[in-house]
Amino acid sequence: MPVIVGVSRGQMFLMSYFPVARSLRLAPLAAALGLLAACATGGSKPAAPASVKALYAQLDQASQGYETALQQARDNDTDASEKTLKQSLDQLRDAAAHCENTEGCDPQRFFSVFDHLLRLKDGSFIGDESPDDKDNESPSGQVAGLNGAASLPQAQRSVILLHGQKLSELIAMNGPVKAALEMWLTQWRPNLMDAYVNYEYLRHEMWPQYQKADLPEALLFGIMAKESGGKVHAVSRSGAAGPLQFMYATGLRFGLGNVNGFDTRFDPADAARANAAYINEQLKAFNDNLELTLGAYNGGEGRMRRLVGSDTSVSFYDPRIYDQLSQETRDYVPSVLAAAWLFLHPNSYNLRFPKIDGVPGHITLKRAASISELTVCLGEAGGMQDGWFRTLRNLNPRLDPQQEQPVGAVLQLPKPLEKAYASRCVDGPWPILASDLHNAVVPVVPVRHDPPPVSKARRYTVRHGDTISSIARRQGCSSVHEIEHLNGIRHHSIRVGQVLKLPACRR
Known part of the structure; x- marks a missing residue:
């Protein structure tokens, strides 16, 4: 009460x-x-x-x-x-x-x-239309791009509970989260928009996995926005891969691995299923403490458990926890929560996500084509100014975008593109142009193995107080051994007025 x-x-x-x-x-x-x-x-x-x-x-x-x-x-x-x-x-x-x-x-x-x-x-507003989200709905009142259990009004998806608690009650609107909100609304705004567009086309594959796990969709979006921006084939410098950036060993724990030569970390549905299982595992370990769970996802569950110990009610921002984490993890947790918050309340922050009709569709190729060729012939169909390359890659993660697919091959794409494919990519000038560009021959230049350039010696007159070591140090690019060898010097013996040959700089 x-x-x-x-x-x-x-x-x-x-x-x-x-x-x-x-x-x-x-x-x-x-x-x-x-x-x-x-x-x-x-x-x-x-x-x-x-x-x-x-x-x-x-x-x-x-x-x-x-x-x-x-x-x-x-x-x-x-x-x-x-x-x-x-x-x-x-x-x-x-x-x-x-x-x-x-x-x-x-x-x-x-x-x-x-x-x-x-x-x-x-x-x-459970069951009613949320003003923040009305502009993103289709005329039928359902979110475009979903069928079956995932066809929820935006207001309903915004109040899905996290293990019986409202997600909004688990996000503390403190300094770090507010700072992350500002970053998403300013410097990271293009990344946020790209992530939203990418997610809406992948939603029919990813959201049902979270829904089955009783996890809120906003959390899925927040993690994906921060991890990869919705780029299915993203790979980090540390080797984390896929839209939700699983390390290989962690992925294996949750059923991700190599299947017929394909790394299933790059499969949106499989990655979302594994991510949901991981999040629920860590929520159980940390007594539904969302911030600690996200910290474990980024910084490692072993490290987080050692820091937290038995006190799972401790705040992520408690100095005993916060001060011991890497800067990356300290930034990661509020960034994910801020992206999730904006997913729920875009209009309240002067943010308008684009309207996306992500209803899934497919085409059967009537002429051989690669994803790259299809991108060229589709152009800006449907008002996609950035073209369809990313979306087609995301929806067909097992295909090499440069590899031509044979007639009869089935490719996934947003349903509105089915008509665009039939009108633009089967006959006429666009597929011919796309094929010509794709098959262009680029000259191959043989790799040359030129010998290293011959060093040109410089000259230096020894002054009072000089030693070979001080000369080498002052020149910044010569070694004592090289100076001695070049001048026939033994036992570091030099005299004032002596002219030395110095090797060329080899920084």
Whole structure:
């Protein structure tokens, strides 16, 4: 039950309960909400200026409007709910914008309320259309590209629980997560958009594996966005491979390996299944502590278990844990959580993911062609400005993109491209052009093994205090042995005024 403090109804929403087992991880958010409630009581602080009171009044009105929108949604009046919700959020955003330039106004009050309202929405629009996600739905109300059990409205997929707990309650909106949000919305924004597009075309293969494992889709997206950006054939410098970047030995533990010459770490469905099994294994080990689980996924479960010991309720950000991890892992965990959060609430962060019709389809080749040739002849069909090479590779991971596939071969591709293939890639000029480019002959230049250049000696006049070692060190590119050999010197014996030959620099 909510904890009610002696404040007006407009501030009651600030004091929602948090599960005890998560109190440490949600401490930053809970503290912020507690401070906000304390401010509302007035205390001994001087009265706020009228301009600040007016902004705080808008904050109260926005919160009341939000509660009204939730009740309208519960009463199945979705149109009214959406309108009220939009008005409330607009009012909150407007007041927050003015707060920043108003002396005496505390912006943190607005940030805390905004964060809390998003969390409240996650638990209240089950089965209804979420305003954040409406633009990504197909006209039928189902997410394009899915069939069967995976055909869920976006609002439903945004409130899938992680082992009985709302995902939004497991993401502490603290400094590292906020910093990661800013990175995704600025420097990493192109990567985030690419990851979303890639994921939407792979969703029919990957999401059902997470759904079977009772894991939230936003978590899958967050991991994939950070690991590979949805590039199925990605390989890291350490040897991690596939869309979810499994090391070979770890992949073997979860059924990934070499099958008929193909490394199944590159198979989106197999990788998602293995990832879900790994995440559930680590959640069990860390008592459903999501942050520690993600830290184990990146930094190694053995290391994380040694750091955590028996105290699985410890916060990932506790210095005993956080300070002992690599910078990569310290960045990885909040980055995954921030990407998952944006997947749930794009519009609330001024972010618009593109509309993607990822319904799976296939073609049977009517003329021999490689993936590269198909990419050329398809061009920008369907408005894909970056072309279809990445998508075709992702959907056909077992094929060499440069290898021509025979007539009759079946290739996977988004269903809307079936007509584009028939009109562009079977007859006419485009397949001829694509074939001509693909089969172009590039001259092969034989590798030359030229002898090393002959070094040209330089000259140096010995000065008072010089030694062969000091001369070599000062020149920065000559050794004592080379100087002695070149000048016939024995026992390091040199004299002032002597002219020495110095070997050429060999840095």
